[in-house]
Amino acid sequence: MRHVLDRPIWSALETAHADLAEGNKHARRYPPSIVPFAASADDTPESLGALENLPSPGESMFLVEAGPIAIPPGLVVTTEASVVQMVAARLHERISDSRIQPLTEADAADMLALATLTKPGPFTLRAQSLGSFWGIRSEGRLVAMAGQRMRQTGFIELSGLCTHPEFQGRGLGSLLFRFVAGEIASSGDTAYLHAYAANRSAISLYETQGFSVRSQMNMRVVKRRS
Structure with a gap:
């Protein structure tokens, strides 16, 4: 039986993020202005055909699934x-720290600038449409942040974790990681995340924070043929 996180994008757009979905019962995507994620319901010709019709010419879509990803012609x-999907293996306590503040729409430009510099993954000015984000500022400058991205029934993705290079090595990333994991756990959901399989240092860090690999995943970025 397929796990709800085997096709995390589809599962999110079918449940908790259904109000954001573009497409139909065969294939769906998030609005590109929020995040360029898309998925087909399955690998049938109808679903793959619907996936093929989602992007405009030249528009990119990210696909993430367990197992091989079928690509329409x-x-x-x-x-x-190659990506690993990690899930919280223990309950994270809710923590507080006066340096951590909720981020709002007024922070969107600073968030995008930090994400563009550190490249934690696809990020846009409207990333907060998916979930809450928190950050740490130093002398008014946003230097670290983390938040929530995809949601499925019982699960919330921890994402957008990044620290400005000048502030790395001070434990800010670890602090925000534990904070967001605790916020997710306090809502009764299980936190999960994705990391590139080649990024062994990040995976090791997440393991020390109580996460374990649930599944190997594949990621493909696709464009419509011209």
Whole structure:
């Protein structure tokens, strides 16, 4: 039986994020202005055909699934990578720290600038449409942040974790990681995340924070053929 996180994008757009979904019962995506994620319901010709019709010419979509990803003939793969999906293996306590503040729409430009610098993954000015974010500022500058991205029934993805290079090594990333994991646990959901399989240092860090690998995943970035 397929796990709800085997096709995390589809599961999110079918449940907790259904109000954001573009597409139909065969294939759906988030609005590109929020995050360029898309998925088909399954690998049937109807679903793959619907997936093929989602992007405009030249528009990219990210696909993430456990197992091989079926690519319809009208789409071309521009990037591919192996990813691990990690799930909280223990209950994280809710913590507080006066340095951690909720981020709002007024912080969107600073958030995008930090994400563009550190490259934690796809990020846009409207990332907060998916979930709450928190950050740490130093002399008014946003230097670290983390938040929530995809949601499925019983699960919330911890994402957007990044620290400005000048402030790395001070424990800010670890602090925000534990904070967001605690916020997710306090809501009764299980936290999970994705990391590139080649990023062994990040995976080791997440393991020390009580996360374990649930599944190997595949990631493909696709565009419509011209």
